[in-house]
Amino acid sequence: MTDRKRPEDYLPGKEQPEFLGPEVEEFEAELEKERVHGRTALWRDVWYRLRHNKMAMAGLAIIVFLVLVALFAPFLAPYDPIEQVEIRTPGGVKQPPSGKHWLGTDDLGRDILSRLIYGSRISVEVGIVAVAISLVLGLFFGALAGYFGGWADSVIMRSADVFFAFPTVLGAIAIMTVLGPGLINVFIAIGVLGWATIARIFRGSILSVKENEYVEAARALGATHSRIIWRHIMPNAIQPIIVYATMSVGGAILAEAWLAFLGLGQQPPTPSWGNMLAEYLPFYNTHPWMMFIPGTAIVLSVLAFILLGDGLRDALDPRLRGSI
Amino acid sequence: MLLFILRRFYQTVIVVIGVILVISLLMASLPGDVARMRAPKGASEETLENIRQKFNLDKPWLTRLWIYLKGLPRLELGDSFTYKRPVMEIIGESLPWSVKLAIAAEIIIVVFGILAGVISAVFRYSFLDVLVTISTSVLVAMPIYWIGRLMQLFFSQWLHWFPPSGAPPPGTGLLGSIPYYVMPATALAAISTAYVARLARSSMLEVLRQDYIVTARAKGLSERKVIYKHALKNGLIPVVTYLGIDFGVLIGAAVLTEMIFNWPGVGHKLYFAVIQRDHTMVIGLVFILVLIFVAINLLVDISYAFLDPRIRLGEAPEVT
Numbered sequence: 001m002t003d004r005k006r007p008e009d010y011l012p013g014k015e016q017p018e019f020l021g022p023e024v025e026e027f028e029a030e031l032e033k034e035r036v037h038g039r040t041a042l043w044r045d046v047w048y049r050l051r052h053n054k055m056a057m058a059g060l061a062i063i064v065f066l067v068l069v070a071l072f073a074p075f076l077a078p079y080d081p082i083e084q085v086e087i088r089t090p091g092g093v094k095q096p097p098s099g100k101h102w103l104g105t106d107d108l109g110r111d112i113l114s115r116l117i118y119g120s121r122i123s124v125e126v127g128i129v130a131v132a133i134s135l136v137l138g139l140f141f142g143a144l145a146g147y148f149g150g151w152a153d154s155v156i157m158r159s160a161d162v163f164f165a166f167p168t169v170l171g172a173i174a175i176m177t178v179l180g181p182g183l184i185n186v187f188i189a190i191g192v193l194g195w196a197t198i199a200r201i202f203r204g205s206i207l208s209v210k211e212n213e214y215v216e217a218a219r220a221l222g223a224t225h226s227r228i229i230w231r232h233i234m235p236n237a238i239q240p241i242i243v244y245a246t247m248s249v250g251g252a253i254l255a256e257a258w259l260a261f262l263g264l265g266q267q268p269p270t271p272s273w274g275n276m277l278a279e280y281l282p283f284y285n286t287h288p289w290m291m292f293i294p295g296t297a298i299v300l301s302v303l304a305f306i307l308l309g310d311g312l313r314d315a316l317d318p319r320l321r322g323s324i
Numbered sequence: 325m326l327l328f329i330l331r332r333f334y335q336t337v338i339v340v341i342g343v344i345l346v347i348s349l350l351m352a353s354l355p356g357d358v359a360r361m362r363a364p365k366g367a368s369e370e371t372l373e374n375i376r377q378k379f380n381l382d383k384p385w386l387t388r389l390w391i392y393l394k395g396l397p398r399l400e401l402g403d404s405f406t407y408k409r410p411v412m413e414i415i416g417e418s419l420p421w422s423v424k425l426a427i428a429a430e431i432i433i434v435v436f437g438i439l440a441g442v443i444s445a446v447f448r449y450s451f452l453d454v455l456v457t458i459s460t461s462v463l464v465a466m467p468i469y470w471i472g473r474l475m476q477l478f479f480s481q482w483l484h485w486f487p488p489s490g491a492p493p494p495g496t497g498l499l500g501s502i503p504y505y506v507m508p509a510t511a512l513a514a515i516s517t518a519y520v521a522r523l524a525r526s527s528m529l530e531v532l533r534q535d536y537i538v539t540a541r542a543k544g545l546s547e548r549k550v551i552y553k554h555a556l557k558n559g560l561i562p563v564v565t566y567l568g569i570d571f572g573v574l575i576g577a578a579v580l581t582e583m584i585f586n587w588p589g590v591g592h593k594l595y596f597a598v599i600q601r602d603h604t605m606v607i608g609l610v611f612i613l614v615l616i617f618v619a620i621n622l623l624v625d626i627s628y629a630f631l632d633p634r635i636r637l638g639e640a641p642e643v644t
Contacts, residue, residue, distance in 0.1 A: 162342030169576025
């Protein structure tokens with residue numbers, strides 16, 4: 001963690017300012033300046049170390065590419081992803097890759113490349129929305145538990161224990177059974193299942209940060225609870241969360257894939273990488289290349305988030321500073 | 325020690341109560357007209373009404389919740405409507421197969437995971453280390469059912485090394501049934517092996533940095549002794565804890581691998597229950613598997629306390 005410098009006038013030996021009325025605001029503003037400055041320095045440092053990590057940069061490049069493809073899918077896809085372009089052509093279905101269809105056609109005569117390009121949208125959506133849900137719930141309850149302690153802590157952490165008792169696949173299956181299949185419910189199931197881990201990590205880092213003197217100082221100044229949590233504790237407690245959330249995006253993409261395999265994900269004909277893989281899997285012995293296409297796309301994008309997460313962890317770890 | 329075990333028991337009891345509550349909530353909120361799914365096609369309204377009465381479906385939501393809450397501790401899970409038999413009976417038949425496969429997978433995880441992790445840490449930045457790091461990252465990123473299909477394609481379809489799927493037929497000896505286990509157990513173990521290898525590597529690296537290792541080297545011990553006698557014991561503590569948590573990953577993976585390999589275990593049953601919208605069966609299977617997971621974690625934690633005095637005395641931080 002960075003050790004923040006305090007404004008000069010707070011140091012012993014100098015004239016102590018009276019913390020009343022406008023002075024409090026002035027001091028806070030001063031702190032704020034320090035904070036912003038400190039943060040940029042930290043992040044510049046992190047970015048510097050990240051930039052020298054080839055694996056992490058490869059991951060970042062894949063992620064940027066994935067997001068761009070998802071954003072510009074309609075301009076990139078050569079065909080309509082749902083239209084059965086080659087269904088009437090003799091030998092048109094399950095065509096191997098060719099100049100006309102770069103990645104071939106599937107069992108219904110649809111262009112696989114176009115489906116892959118549109119499918120990336122689902123993966124990006126699942127990754128962002130599900131992890132955002134986990135983050136909102138996890139950070140809120142983690143902060144509540146870690147900062148206030150007492151019975152709130154007990155209740156929240158015991159409920160988290162109950163969530164930990166459900167292995168992810170089983171939990172997702174149970175939730176999806178009640179909610180029914182569909183993309184929105186995939187967001188909810190994966191998002192809801194993820195909160196407990198984030199809450200536990202955040203609670204842990206809050207507990208270690210909240211005893212610091214600068215938190216005590218902020219409290220003495222009469223800062224509100226939410227201000228102390230979000231302005232003073234959060235920037236220092238958030239680092240393990242950033243790493244975990246990055247990796248979770250990969251986990252969510254993977255979860256979409258196995259939920260689709262169970263018939264619970266994005267429903268056909270709308271393409272998602274998960275339902276494409278599930279759909280092409282039965283042709284593994286006659287047309288093996290079909291399953292390699294969505295499979296490789298899933299592995300590459302999940303891998304990208306794992307590599308970036310690994311890199312971020314190393315870049316954020318002060319013990320590893322200078323050991324790139 | 326006793327205090328630790330009691331505290332751990334108390335925690336488990338609370339978790340189990342929570343799980344029962346959650347499962348009852350899910351059961352009471354199941355969608356669809358269950359009566360219509362159970363009844364034969366074209367059944368009269370009267371038959372439907374009878375079924376509803378029999379399965380308490382005519383009762384309000386809260387009453388049903390209460391019925392499930394009372395029944396679950398006695399493992400009353402209801403009937404599967406595809407099999408027309410109690411869910412518990414089906415679990416009894418398929419669980420042994422899953423346990424056998426899980427044991428086979430666990431052996432692979434422990435042997436290969438730890439081996440790969442330790443080699444990787446000891447020869448840091450070597451070719452082997454890079455190979456382990458890359459292959460574990462890729463494995464973790466793969467949908468597990470795809471791993472299964474790829475193995476079938478390579479080792480069965482192309483190389484004809486192993487039977488493509490299914491459990492060993494009845495009457496097969498121990499040696500004869502091993503080929504049937506190799507592929508499903510490896511697929512089941514794949515992700516966990518990768519995690520264990522990564523964990524073993526980082527924890528060994530951590531230990532190798534510590535002062536007592538420097539001391540051991542300074543005393544002039546051979547590198548082999550330093551690693552196997554001194555570093556390994558402490559380096560593997562996190563791995564042992566992880567193996568308990570990992571059982572959850574294994575259970576989840578079983579749902580996806582057992583189907584691919586047509587293995588007659590609980591995961592296979594769960595897969596088809598999900599596909600056929602046999603909701604009672606899904607929730608019942610999930611409930612039992614979660615209970616098993618909780619029980620195993622309790623056992624792992626207690627046995628772990630015997631091994632590590634710091635935990636026994638309540639000094640070590642909470643394991644996350």
